Amino acid sequence: MVTDMTNRRAFLSGMLAATVLPRPTWADAGAPTCLAAAKVSTGDYILCGMREGGELVFSLPLPGRGHAAAAHPTRPHAVAFARRPGRFALVIDCLLGREMAGLDAPDGRHFYGHGVFSDDGRQLFTTENDYDNGRGVIGVWDATNNYRRLGEFWSGGTGPHDLRLMPDGETLVVANGGIETHPDSGRAKLNLPTMQSNISYLSFVGEMLEQVTLPAELQLNSIRHLAVAPSGKAALAMQWQGDLARPVPLAGWHERGREIHLLTAAPNSQRQMAGYAGSIAISGDSKQIATTSPRGGMIQLFSVGQDAPTILQAPDVCGVSHQAGGFHYTTGTGEVGQFSENGLKPQQTHDLAWDNHLVRL
Template identity: 55%
Template structure:
């Protein structure tokens, strides 16, 4: 829990940012964690065409961030299994509060705000039961911890809010882990991922599981179109000689999910791993990235048909751009993909981490 000093700082910060907006800090389109070539870690704001707006220090390696929907404030999460997340005023670079995971918990590196920005929700692991939990934090009171609720499964990784509501979508990856065992997967014989929809009090609105043949596909990362259409990127935990679909589509209340894949000879190049997922800026396409496969796969947002692959070494971060997508690589590149055009913005001093967080 935050100290009294951090608590008071958070209240003061909330009051100060209430007069500011994201436009006041350069109107970034995305947030991304990065490692600088001097060995330090940063949280960066980027324009839609990949130029740097700000670069703020982090105390360690970051994974993803949650952007406040109204104020230039970000919550930067440590890489799983991290136990802290820092609240940062993106105008001043001041760390105004620190979230500490409760005893016996760790964060999974993702979070999201309620529609009014009053609450932050975080994905967490209960180290005693290995069940997933969603932490609840009061953003208006220095990010004080005010409760939690079940995630609906094991290994909740990403979570997003359904547009126009405070309902949450949770990617329960299904993999039980414990820091004492490193990154060992403790339950593969019984693993079962799911996509769970929760209301803001934790009631399950809908829940879907994958077919038995896809049981070892871990549902990891999410993108949601403004009309509520959900896309999820998956990571295969089964035999390396199997190349399953890695993109899932679903809409609340629609029953079984739709699974998308490229033709076999292209699909196998992803090596069973999708790192990020995003709808295009106009919602007409969906794409996934694979750092292991060095590729971006694009699909039609209505028919689900495969539209083609873009080669990009160590590509992982992905977000919507006005004409298509923006992607980031561990080598420092920001790629803008629109139709058959791919443009590159190079950042020699930065190595981008896993995700681009869209502010749109």
Template identity: 35%
Template sequence: MQPMVTDNTRRSLLKAALFGVCTPILPFGCASNGIKNQPALIGCAVTSRNQFSAVVADKQGQAIRQLPLPARGHGVAIHPHISQAVAFGRRPGEFMMAFDYQNGEMIALNSSGYQRHYYGHGVYSNDGSWLFATEGERGTSRGIIGVYDVQNGYQKTDELTGFGIGPHEVIIMPDNTLAIGVGGVHTNGREPLNIETMQPSLTYLSMNGKVLEQVSLPDHHLSIRHLAHDGSETVLCGQQYRGQPEDTPSLIAMHTRGGEMQPLLAEPEEWARFNHYIASIAATDKWILATSPVGNCYGIWSKETRRLVELAPLPDASGVVVHGDQFQVSSGAGMVVSNQYPLSAQTTVSNVQWDNHWSAIV
């Protein structure tokens, strides 16, 4: 086991900034107090200029409560069995915050520590005992999966490494295998430094750190970043293209262990709409939905044919979750789209300026 390195001063400052963490943004208090709307999803949001929060919302994307964050958040991991979640700082993030989403109480606030930063994503083990977070080494971008003991106050107990640089999102498969989108990009802050030599991959890792399989895409400029799985064995990968501006490569691929990457299909002018970047991905048994905030749109693909079946505009399209066979899509403009393809999509307005990703409470 690797010892945890802690920046006590920075952590103390972060904790001081977050006393009284639960703040109502509707006529609701921190406790439920008979609230009819039940928590169904959690995402990060922009509260006001230079103020950010994690927001617990109902199934329609209407906020129930918000928890202030010390800086801009990115992804949220939700515990599979109890009412706990963790919000991660946006790359290069300096914090992760664990909280109870039913009562709004903060459980732990971890600093990234000396020579480390968070990439903005994490996932619980299927039994809920461990939290796995994507991290990097400052100065080298060496990829790390930080391992945190949930029952021991989210103390860091180990670091898994040796799989590449620049990991972004990690998900867990039903068989407890970790799937990691390894972006392959060495950065200084957010500035890429190795575009011509980057080596992205989709990496499968055991929970004790053994590399089980690594696959890559034909174009090394396709940085693998965001992931989802279909509840079974298929992983969906969303890419950020780091090549020539005029190129229009496929930005999403499917993969099942032991097989080859299978790119999803769309016309060049359709890929151009996504502006070289895929953010959130979700899948039902028939359809795949992916968003692009920089492209102000989302697309739906058939899992069977891999072809794009719908391309829709949505300003600052951000998070997506699945409830049954219905997609819920968030927007930085406050809109929420309910799409049960092939039925017509329904758009409502929420009271939140959603930012980056959504995670569903199961």
């Protein structure tokens, strides 16, 4: 009888907990639509959640300069990554404002600043540098078990920076930048004469499904950042390692089974980008791609059916994403806003220096 009563109480307690205390979601954390790292006026660093109008929902401390973040697909948890070459990656409960776990890069590895969850939120994938062997790896972490490391597999190249989950929920697309670095050499680029970037499509266990590279004349273009539309079209942003007087394309797109399609602007506009596309976004219908250059203070907005992109000037602009309301941007001067072919629409200015990326939830 005592055992039966104990079991019944346990059953009822579990039912009550499930009814009264449902698992928190992003709505419980203030319903942010994006995440971004920033530097505050004291010199400290934070991770912020924002709504589409630029309103801050939360800001949480980071131990150093952040780069990008990975948002859990359902729970209000974010993984904040250090800027390359970074050793920290923190799992933060954005509802409670506390650190849940820390990802420790194994010996001989450092993070590249990006990661992505599986659709079910059970696994986290991170881009990493196996620097003693000069190759890139994808780290695999168990999000259901305090982010225990499950293993790693080859990224398909050198210097993997960004990675995204494809719409099929089973494939990772990785931007292998091609540049070899080593912590002992800081951010020095060790293999420019032989560098070769690529886009690799990989299974969750590292099977190479497809790989594409740039034309030989663009061998010094490093593919760095990605954005993926529901159609599976992947937009890519690049950083040129050659002569900055040469007007080279810094954006493009790819669909599986095809070659990379490059997006070009007028020579003067390309030169103003100073060889550096900082971030990229693609519209939900795949018809527009936007890329930013903080060095050039410029946004290039490419539209299907237009011969040339719309050029928008915005000092120190870098973060960009496409959300329900359209394209959004952030700047190192603290500005948050929207843009379209009709121009910029600043929304708010915060006493912050926004870092490189605006991560859509």
